[in-house]
Amino acid sequence: MPYVWWHSGYDFLCHAFRVEQVGGGRGFFEAACEHSVPVERVEREQRGHLCVSCLIRVGDALPDDGGGWRG
C-alpha cells in the first residue's frame, strides 16, 4: 500500500497518508496512525519530523529521502 508523507498543520508532524485518500473530495485525511487532518490543514509536502506512530505502522513505505535514519 503506497503512502505519501505530508505535513499536518495540526500537530506539525509529517504523517503517512494512504494515496487512495488523495484527491477523493474528502473533507479530511486520516493518517496511518489515525491522526485526522482537515484537508485545508494538510501541507502537501514532506517536511518536519516524521510521526513515529506512522513510521511503525507503515514500516516499509518510508519516504525516499536518500537515506535518513535508515543510514
Ligand SMILES: [Zn+2]
Ligand atoms: Zn502519524
